[in-house]
Amino acid sequence: MSFNTPNTLSQITFSTTNIKGMGVGGGRAESKLNAIISLGCDVNIITESHTDHNKANSLKGKYRMLLSDYSFSGHNSNKRGVTVMLKKSSGCTIKNMVELDTTDTLAFDLITPDDTKIHVIAVYAPSHTDSPAYWEKISDNFTNNDSEYQMILGDFNVTLNHATDSAGYRTDPHKRSREVINAWLDNQTMHDTFRDFHHDT
Secondary structure, three states: OOOOOOOOHHHOOEEEEEOOOOOOOOOOHHHHHHHHHOOOOOEEEEEOOOOOHHHHHHHHHHOOOOOOOEEEEEOOOOOOOEEEEEEHHHOOEEEEEEEOOOOOEEEEEEEOOOOOEEEEEEEEOOOOOOOHHHHHHHHHHHHOOOOOEEEEEEEOOOOOOHHHHOOOOOOOOOHHHHHHHHHHHHOOOOOOHHHHHOOOO
């Protein structure tokens, strides 16, 4: 048996994937789990997981070897839902997990092996309506948190630059939500790390 050296803060890797259901009880669960694991990340945020605690336990039982290095936590809901798959060998732990609502938003503290705290908000934002109030609630959470490091990730269901991010779309259904998020970027409350490294994508 071998053990990986625990990661430092700069080495922790994250992924976020809209899985459209984990496929528990169907024939696609194993392929979906393998797809997530193949990303090789320490923290995997799975949106639209449709996985309550019973289904998560079922997955862990059926795929015991495949999932032996992972812990599951998240919404206890089969409707929409966010699930976090944490790689145990990363040396990280999750503390203070809170459901900000019953199906769409989790907040938790990720503690790295050197005891650095990263406050994480994992979102599966509304797709059917333009809801700036949803994002204002997110803002309240990170504004009231004292962690030096904070991140929001998941499925935003919002384009941040409509001209760049909406090729082929004829409508602009989340304009007010985009204004809230872009205000964070403009005043440097948050940074769009993808765009920081991929300016022209």
